[in-house]
Amino acid sequence: MLPGMPAATEQPSPKDRFLTVYGRKPVLEALADPTLTVDKVLLAEGMRGAGPREIIQAARVKGVPVNRVSAHRVKVLAGNGKQDQGVLADVVAPRMRPLAAALRSKAAPKVILLLDGITTPANVGMILRTATAAGIGGIVVPRKGVAALDPLVVKASAGVAFRAPVLRCGTAAEAAEELRAAGYPLFALGSDGARGLFDGELPERAGYVLGGETSGVSVEVARLVADQVAIPMPGEVESLNVASAAAVLCFELVRRSLAG
Structure with a gap:
């Protein structure tokens, strides 16, 4: 270990492993990209219709779990309540x-x-x-x-x-x-x-x-x-x-x- 460097005993934060994308189009683009690994998708409870179905189907094809959570939790995790559209995805950033x-x-x-x-x-x-x-x-x-x-x-x-x-x-x-x-x-x-x-x-x-x-x-x-x-x-x-x-x-x- 380098002099003056703190010992790293804790696990890296999820923020040091993933990039979180939110909104229907960015999430669909991440799921459709064969070069990206998506860890999970979070979808707000109560969301129905063609948009959510498309996301669920794309996630199923890629083998990515879709978790239903409260709309409030999606907003908090996205950090952008106006544009999250009730969905976000954690994308693995391999060099981060x-x-x-x-x-x-x-x-x-x-x-x-x-x-x-x-x-x-x-x-x-x-x-x-x-x-x-x-x-x-x-x-x-x-x-x-x-x-x-x-x-x-x-x-x-x-x-x-x-x-x-x-x-x-x-x-x-x-x-x-x-x-x-x-x-x-x-x-x-x-x-x-x-x-x-x-x-x-x-x-x-x-x-x-x-x-x-x-x-x-x-x-x-x-x-x-x-x-x-x-x-x-x-x-x-x-x-x-x-x-x-x-x-x-x-x-x-x-x-x-x-x-x-």
């Missing part, structure tokens, strides 16, 4: 695991992205898609302070969210502490900094913090950051959208790995 488990692994990721306060689902989804395409080893998506991994995120990732190397923890500050304890220097991606992204020296093993859309990197995380990494922007624009900035970072890291 707790951050602590990833850091204890013999094959711990060399590069890790840490999302800090990114609340727009489209941005989170696009970052997951881009980072996965670039082969980034881990993307920390805290349970608090970041957009929930819901159908909006899945849609923005074009389905890649199910297979992304998502690492889970409580908050971005907790993740920053764990990464530092495990020996990862942290760099915040920004518009200015001592290190230029394209020409500055960057360690092979590091964590990169992507701050929120309005407030940037939080104070709690900023105090643990070793340096800022700047994307040069000669045009008259102050900053990039966080998902666009993440894409620049990810593929600059790819370029460096190929050149090295």
Whole structure:
């Protein structure tokens, strides 16, 4: 076990194993996708008609259990009472695991992205898609302070969210502490900094913090950051959208790995 790392004696939370999708169409799409493993479907009691029958039949074909629960329980688990339509499904995310488990692994990721306060689902989804395409080893998506991994995120990732190397923890500050304890220097991606992204020296093993859309990197995380990494922007624009900035970072890291 790495120095400073807490002992992991408890079982991973279901939130560290599944992505929950809700609404009739997303659930049917998950059931119809042969590449996805659906753990279970929850259907609100009292739902009848063609829609629920279609879901039950699709689940039966895939061998997925359908559990009838109260409409209130579906709303609570979905976290979105207006759009759950009385149905949700837990989809297995095979590469999702707790951050602590990833850091204890013999094959711990060399590069890790840490999302800090990114609340727009489209941005989170696009970052997951881009980072996965670039082969980034881990993307920390805290349970608090970041957009929930819901159908909006899945849609923005074009389905890649199910297979992304998502690492889970409580908050971005907790993740920053764990990464530092495990020996990862942290760099915040920004518009200015001592290190230029394209020409500055960057360690092979590091964590990169992507701050929120309005407030940037939080104070709690900023105090643990070793340096800022700047994307040069000669045009008259102050900053990039966080998902666009993440894409620049990810593929600059790819370029460096190929050149090295």
